[in-house]
Amino acid sequence: MPKPFTTIVTPSFKAPSETYQYSPAVRIGDQILVSGIVGADAEGRLPPDFRSQAENVFTTLEAILNEAGATLDDVASLNSYHVGDIHSQLRELVDIKATRIRVPHPAWTGVGVTQLGVPGALLEVSAVVVVRD
Known part of the structure; x- marks a missing residue:
């Protein structure tokens, strides 16, 4: 019996997807559920600073959505998980998000974690x- 969803795996996620047995995203009808994205660049390098990681997260999210036929304008909800000073990180993330996602704003939950x-x-x-029609 076929699964009720389709997987979305961009070329840069093929190896990690197989190694960790997950899909970067799945599409169910007009909804796309995107797995957690960390701030590595297209070559898999993780910059040491929060701002660069956050910018990479949105670049990766956009690439996944493009593969699925969607855009950042279709984002309905975000969950962000932060290691470090969450208050300064939230301010930075708001600035970066404002340049990538337009009004209306998606729902958003930010949570501090230890790792x-x-x-x-x-x-x-x-x-x-x-996904909008």
Whole structure:
């Protein structure tokens, strides 16, 4: 019996997707559920600073959505997970998000955590996306 969803795996996520047995995103009808994205660049390098990681997160999110036929304008909900000073990170993330996602603003929850699955990661973001007609 076929699964009720389709997987979305961009070329840069093929190896980690197989290694860790997950899909970067799945599409169910007009919804796309995006797994947590850390701030590594396209070559898999993780910059040491929060701002660069956050910018990389949105670049990666945009690439995943493009693969699925959606855009950042379709983002309905974001969850962000922060290692470090969450208050300064939230301010920076608001600034970066404002340049990438237009009004109306998606729902958003930001949570402080002690560590993430990728050593050195300061931010991880997951999303729920509703593709517009």
